[in-house]
Amino acid sequence: MTRIERVFLIALAVAAITLVAAVVNENGIRAITGFASSGTATTSVNLLEISSIKTTGSIDFGSGRVDANASNATLDSDAGTVTGGSWTPITQYITVENDGTVNISVNVSADGNNNANGLIGGTNPLFQIKGVATEPDSCTTLQAGYTNVPNSTETPLALCDLLRYWNSADEFNISSKLSIPNDAAPGQRNVTLTFSASKA
Amino acid sequence: MNKILVFLIALFIVPAVIAVGVSPPSVEYIFQPGMSDDLHFYFRNNQDRDTTLLANISGELADYAKITSADATVIRPQEKMYVDLHFALPDSIGDPGWHSFSLVATELEATGGTVGARGQVVVPVRFFVQYPGKKLDIKMDAQDAGMGEDVKFKLSITNLGTEAVSNAKATVEIYKGTDKIGEVSTDEFPVDVLGKLTKDLAWNSGSNPQGVYAAKATLIYDGGPAFANATFKIGTLDLDVRNYTRVVGKGIINKFLIELESRWNRNIDNIFADVNVSKGGNTLTSFSSAMQTLGPWAIKNMTGFLDATGLSEGTYDIQIRLNFSSEGIERSKIVDGQIQVVGGEKIAPEMKANETKKGGFALSKYLTTINLLILIVIVLVIINIIILIRKKKKNENQGNTYI
Numbered sequence: 001m002t003r004i005e006r007v008f009l010i011a012l013a014v015a016a017i018t019l020v021a022a023v024v025n026e027n028g029i030r031a032i033t034g035f036a037s038s039g040t041a042t043t044s045v046n047l048l049e050i051s052s053i054k055t056t057g058s059i060d061f062g063s064g065r066v067d068a069n070a071s072n073a074t075l076d077s078d079a080g081t082v083t084g085g086s087w088t089p090i091t092q093y094i095t096v097e098n099d100g101t102v103n104i105s106v107n108v109s110a111d112g113n114n115n116a117n118g119l120i121g122g123t124n125p126l127f128q129i130k131g132v133a134t135e136p137d138s139c140t141t142l143q144a145g146y147t148n149v150p151n152s153t154e155t156p157l158a159l160c161d162l163l164r165y166w167n168s169a170d171e172f173n174i175s176s177k178l179s180i181p182n183d184a185a186p187g188q189r190n191v192t193l194t195f196s197a198s199k200a
Numbered sequence: 201m202n203k204i205l206v207f208l209i210a211l212f213i214v215p216a217v218i219a220v221g222v223s224p225p226s227v228e229y230i231f232q233p234g235m236s237d238d239l240h241f242y243f244r245n246n247q248d249r250d251t252t253l254l255a256n257i258s259g260e261l262a263d264y265a266k267i268t269s270a271d272a273t274v275i276r277p278q279e280k281m282y283v284d285l286h287f288a289l290p291d292s293i294g295d296p297g298w299h300s301f302s303l304v305a306t307e308l309e310a311t312g313g314t315v316g317a318r319g320q321v322v323v324p325v326r327f328f329v330q331y332p333g334k335k336l337d338i339k340m341d342a343q344d345a346g347m348g349e350d351v352k353f354k355l356s357i358t359n360l361g362t363e364a365v366s367n368a369k370a371t372v373e374i375y376k377g378t379d380k381i382g383e384v385s386t387d388e389f390p391v392d393v394l395g396k397l398t399k400d401l402a403w404n405s406g407s408n409p410q411g412v413y414a415a416k417a418t419l420i421y422d423g424g425p426a427f428a429n430a431t432f433k434i435g436t437l438d439l440d441v442r443n444y445t446r447v448v449g450k451g452i453i454n455k456f457l458i459e460l461e462s463r464w465n466r467n468i469d470n471i472f473a474d475v476n477v478s479k480g481g482n483t484l485t486s487f488s489s490a491m492q493t494l495g496p497w498a499i500k501n502m503t504g505f506l507d508a509t510g511l512s513e514g515t516y517d518i519q520i521r522l523n524f525s526s527e528g529i530e531r532s533k534i535v536d537g538q539i540q541v542v543g544g545e546k547i548a549p550e551m552k553a554n555e556t557k558k559g560g561f562a563l564s565k566y567l568t569t570i571n572l573l574i575l576i577v578i579v580l581v582i583i584n585i586i587i588l589i590r591k592k593k594k595n596e597n598q599g600n601t602y603i
Binding site: 001004005008009011012015048049050051052053054055056057058059060061062077094096099100102105117129174175189190191192194195196197198199 | 205217218220221223224225226243244246256302304306310311312313314315316317318319320321323324482527573576577580581583584591
């Protein structure tokens with residue numbers, strides 16, 4: 001056997017093994033062994049009732065300033081737009097997920113005094129959020145229009161009256177909209193939203 | 201002042217995921233004067249990092265409860281902890297109905313950012329103060345049905361009072377708009393103190409047409425009536441074409457959507473659409489599309505591809521013929537309309553994104569790892585066979601025996 005014959009035979013063997021590995025990886029061992037994918041057995045299980053909420057991600061608008069000829073700048077993390085300001089447009093969301101075993105309702109409020117006036121200040125500031133559906137039927141009623149964010153002493157905003165717990169309908173996104181007036185004080189702003197879950 | 205620099209940034213590196221879970225998710229009691237109890241709540245950390253949970257009590261009856269274990273605890277990854285709580289209520293907590301306090305579990309970390317997030321779970325501990333005397337509550341659930349089938353009503357009746365009810369009777373009236381079209385009733389039945397029971401009723405929809413109907417339940421007993429309302433739908437095995445692609449581009453193959461709405465209270469299966477585009481009665485192009493299943497009352501798009509390579513700009517007649525079935529019953533329906541064929545540059549951007557160029561082939565669809573590996577194996581097998589044949593011929597020419 002010549003060297004080139006050995007090279008092609010080894011290449012064939014490697015490719016064949018890689019192919020088998022790829023098929024197993026994609027379909028699981030059952031796909032090539034005929035392993036039964038169903039069967040009958042008797043078992044007993046106690047599913048613990050648990051209220052649980054998971055929040056993922058944040059919205060970072062970065063730094064910028066209101067344009068010289070604008071009365072305010074508007075930043076929208078859902079539309080991915082900035083008008084009247086130098087901030088870089090972003091499309092970002094916070095994801096809220098029910099990772100428990102019961103349906104929950106979800107309310108939200110900002111920490112401290114961080115409603116629009118407390119967070120931004122100036123003349124007619126705006127700090128709003130809205131729910132963005134990512135899975136069909138996850139919420140019976142989702143607050144899908146931009147709504148003012150209450151601070152920690154105001155009545156929490158009802159975001160979702162019934163967030164289901166099964167995987168195909170257990171989450172939604174939150175986007176934020178800020179309007180920063182040109183007379184807002186300079187400085188860093190950040191706020192934490194507390195997403196409160198209660199069995200629905 | 202309009203050149204103010206506003207920083208909307210975070211100060212720290214913060215976790216991307218925040219989660220908090222508590223069990224049980226709620227606790228309920230029938231209020232007894234002076235009652236007290238100890239409760240244990242299970243907190244879990246499903247994350248791969250430590251988490252700090254803060255527990256506190258809030259709500260109307262918060263003054264009567266206190267946490268007896270540590271109220272702030274670091275929970276290790278995949279571990280759990282318990283929060284203990286003790287409450288002792290006075291002899292009276294208010295008017296009949298529900299009263300409560302809540303255990304609130306808040307994760308102290310947040311996701312950070314200009315707008316960050318943290319999770320919080322509120323666990324209500326509720327106490328029901330019974331109504332003096334006789335007080336029944338009724339709730340009703342009405343199920344959708346097909347024409348000629350029974351509409352089933354489920355009545356849930358609870359005695360919220362301090363006295364038993366010996367004779368109660370429920371009647372459900374059915375309305376189409378303001379017209380009463382039917383009525384069904386239960387026999388008389390007793391309801392014990394704190395008793396809960398369900399009563400099932402059925403009303404045959406007969407020949408009443410497809411649509412939305414109202415049901416009004418009245419519970420008559422010697423403490424006074426109670427009421428409940430519900431709506432239900434009577435279905436028929438039918439599909440509505442709510443909308444379809446009205447404008448397509450000339451000279452290309454266009455993605456074509458047909459929005460279907462089910463008027464049936466069961467699954468509709470094996471939905472086939474045959475679409476014909478014609479002018480002056482002459483069919484110019486056609487295509488077919490299929491959908492396996494459409495759920496009860498569901499609205500869903502059916503997708504097909506209309507070849508407009510032979511069509512010039514203008515308005516054309518379109519006919520959508522639908523064939524579908526449910527549980528062995530087959531139906532068909534024809535919808536006529538019009539579409540407009542326009543120059544490619546006039547198509548809306550979202551429609552352009554869905555175009556497939558004439559004669560186009562979505563190669564990327566087939567460029568999977570497995571398909572590439574299969575191709576490589578086939579090529580290598582062919583090369584090895586060629587080498588083998590050549591070697592065999594060479595050996596034969598040399599008069600050798602090849603093994």
